[in-house]
Amino acid sequence: MLALSGISVHFGDRQVLHEADVTVAEGELLAVLGANGSGKSTLLRAAAGLVPHTGAVTVSGRERGRLDVALIFQQIxxxxxxxxxxxxxxxxxxxxxxxxxxxxxxxxxxxxxxxxxxxxxxxxxxxxxxxxxxxxxxxxxxxxxxxxxxxxSRVLLADEPVSALDPAAAEQVLALLAELAHAERLAVLAVLHQPELAARHADRIVGLRDGHVVLDGDPGQPVGSLYSYPVLETTS
Structure with missing residues (x-):
């Protein structure tokens, strides 16, 4: 449903995303994890067309249009x-x-x-x-x-949607996003700070470190590599 191909973002002389490839399928909740400054919110903003970038963003195989994605922010x-x-x-x-x-x-x-x-x-x-x-x-x-x-929109982009909520409300909102993805066949990309929430509710996780995709796979896998070394890990 949503495909980001070779996405790179520069802010002045600083490159904050390095040719990131990320996909979100119809009916899938994808959680994007990473430390502060890893580039995860920049990835979401590139997907939404809110920051200049190189690379391609497509929805259902065509270039993303203005109404193709809907945004949900931490600040509501x-x-x-x-x-x-x-x-x-x-x-x-x-x-x-x-x-x-x-x-x-x-x-x-x-x-x-x-x-x-x-x-x-x-x-x-x-x-x-x-x-x-x-x-x-x-x-x-x-x-x-x-x-x-x-x-x-068939694609929902949620940028840290639960970081300002108490634990019970955070669980409810993540469970709602997962249920909507599955029942309504939406593609949902959620930037999160909480690996434990991703493990409970996401269908897949992508991890970023220093602007690189370093992990892509099952939400139950260890996420220590997001905070230590940039080695790509995948699960079948």
């Missing part, structure tokens, strides 16, 4: 004073006419119904008309997931 970026439903409707902005996209009250009924279905999918339909700021951190992140679903 909800409009806290607006309703939960309005925040999820915002996922549809990219496909709405300009006039309807400027005023939340003008969101079409079909978009609101779709947003309600997305909220139901993440278990928060009963909070649709509450202010987003009244929800817990874990609930807000689930709203962000619903907003991404409302974008109708």
């Amino acid at each position: 970026h909800l409009v806290r004073r607006r309703s939960v439903l309005d925040n999820v409707c915002a996922g549809a902005l990219g496909r709405l006419p300009l006039r309807e996209s400027l005023v939340p009250a003008l969101f079409p009924r079909a978009v609101r119904e779709e947003a309600m279905a997305c909220l139901d999918r993440v278990g928060l339909a009963d909070r649709a008309h509450d202010r987003a700021g009244s929800l817990s951190g874990g609930q807000q992140q689930r709203v962000a997931v619903a907003r991404a679903l409302c974008q109708r």
